[in-house]
Amino acid sequence: MITFDEASAILRGAARPLEAVEISLAEASGHRLAGDVAARIDAPRSDVSAMDGYAVRNGDLHAPLSVVGTSYAGSPPGLSVEEGEAVRIFTGAPVPQGADWVIVQEIVEREGDIMRLTGEFSEARHIRPRGSDFSEGDILLERGAMLGPRQMVAAAAAGQASLSVWGKPRVAILATGDELVAPGKSPDIEGSIPDSISLALAALSRNYGAEIAGHEICADDPAKIAQAAGSLLSSCDVLVMVGGASVGERDFASSSIAGGGFETLFAKVAMRPGKPVWCAKDAKGRFVLGLPGNPTSAMVTARLFLAPLLTALAGGEYDDALVWKELELLSSMPAPGPREHFGRGRLVDRKAEPFANQQSGAQAALAAADVLLRQPGGSVEAGKGETIAALDF
Ligand SMILES: Nc1nc2c(c(=O)[nH]1)N[C@H]1C(S)=C(S)[C@@H](COP(=O)(O)OP(=O)(O)OC[C@H]3O[C@@H](n4cnc5c(N)ncnc54)[C@H](O)[C@@H]3O)O[C@H]1N2
Numbered sequence: 001m002i003t004f005d006e007a008s009a010i011l012r013g014a015a016r017p018l019e020a021v022e023i024s025l026a027e028a029s030g031h032r033l034a035g036d037v038a039a040r041i042d043a044p045r046s047d048v049s050a051m052d053g054y055a056v057r058n059g060d061l062h063a064p065l066s067v068v069g070t071s072y073a074g075s076p077p078g079l080s081v082e083e084g085e086a087v088r089i090f091t092g093a094p095v096p097q098g099a100d101w102v103i104v105q106e107i108v109e110r111e112g113d114i115m116r117l118t119g120e121f122s123e124a125r126h127i128r129p130r131g132s133d134f135s136e137g138d139i140l141l142e143r144g145a146m147l148g149p150r151q152m153v154a155a156a157a158a159g160q161a162s163l164s165v166w167g168k169p170r171v172a173i174l175a176t177g178d179e180l181v182a183p184g185k186s187p188d189i190e191g192s193i194p195d196s197i198s199l200a201l202a203a204l205s206r207n208y209g210a211e212i213a214g215h216e217i218c219a220d221d222p223a224k225i226a227q228a229a230g231s232l233l234s235s236c237d238v239l240v241m242v243g244g245a246s247v248g249e250r251d252f253a254s255s256s257i258a259g260g261g262f263e264t265l266f267a268k269v270a271m272r273p274g275k276p277v278w279c280a281k282d283a284k285g286r287f288v289l290g291l292p293g294n295p296t297s298a299m300v301t302a303r304l305f306l307a308p309l310l311t312a313l314a315g316g317e318y319d320d321a322l323v324w325k326e327l328e329l330l331s332s333m334p335a336p337g338p339r340e341h342f343g344r345g346r347l348v349d350r351k352a353e354p355f356a357n358q359q360s361g362a363q364a365a366l367a368a369a370d371v372l373l374r375q376p377g378g379s380v381e382a383g384k385g386e387t388i389a390a391l392d393f
């Protein structure tokens, strides 16, 4: 059996970003950039006021000043301030020619067209110089960056109407098992259990830059599974199959895509949970990732293989989804046995509290599982107070 690191290296090597597309800014969030984004304008576009008040000439404040005009945000430049004069000005408005200071209105008394200073003014000039945020031609966002809410500010401020981005991987999910029904139906169907994994995988996939192309629950019937897989594969880049990954009489997942032009990248990894995980790829670059049906096994393998795969297909670095940190253990973890262990735990004051329940079928415990805690195969007990490699789960 190959190790987790070996399986990761195979998948990392097989994952290439999808095609780059030009997309309107309104559609771009959640994509990664396929090229740098340069500013098409200066920001601010001219020297502008940072406060509401009066634009004046420095040193010209010993006597009342006459207010000769008003500058609003968006006003054309052209106003000027001569000796003995001030211009009423608002935040974001162009600073008139000749003015080099903005006095906030809180320390000004105004009577008709005359203003006079009533308080101490600070050293701050309250002027944002042209280009002080960025200048035309500056690179504001680099290729590969994920367009989240903050990056969207920079892209829009750059003056861009469209962006070159990597396509979002389309994920389809196929859960197999005679016992499975859509969440909510189980209380009325004797012996059934809710498919607790499909919607969770959809949520995880979206978090890593994918969109959901479809999901289905299918009974343990090889012909039906093959048909559902074939139909979902016609509209996705990654098909995630859940369940039927092991050696049971009704474990048909990997055989259902046999003959479809898929080459197995790996099948079975020396890890706990998740040993039955498998992955295949075809010549069109489509992936099938088979996850074990035990819910904790499915979510752990999704986090460790699906998340980095989607990150890479979406134009990021595979390892951006696998950033391990060192955490102190608040209690000990028993020796893991021969397979590498990815235990679940929660964060308490930035330390790791491993769960007592490490069952691969656990569902309730997942809700509180903040981190995966990595113990090398064949290692000894990890003691309280020791540090352990941890991954946000
Ligand atoms: N003789 C052996 N038995 C098993 C082995 C083995 O090596 N030899 N491996 C075990 C390991 S490890 C795992 S993990 C499981 C994985 O099995 P499958 O992927 O074949 O999963 P199923 O048998 O289909 O289901 C297992 C379990 O999970 C429940 N399940 C499945 N899908 C869902 C879903 N979408 N939502 C909620 N629960 C689901 C299912 O009802 C079963 O209880 O195999 C071990 N066996």
Ligand code: MOO
Binding pocket: 271, 272, 273, 274, 275, 276, 292, 294, 297, 360, 361
């Ligand atoms: O590998 Mo299974 O996921 O241990 O129960």
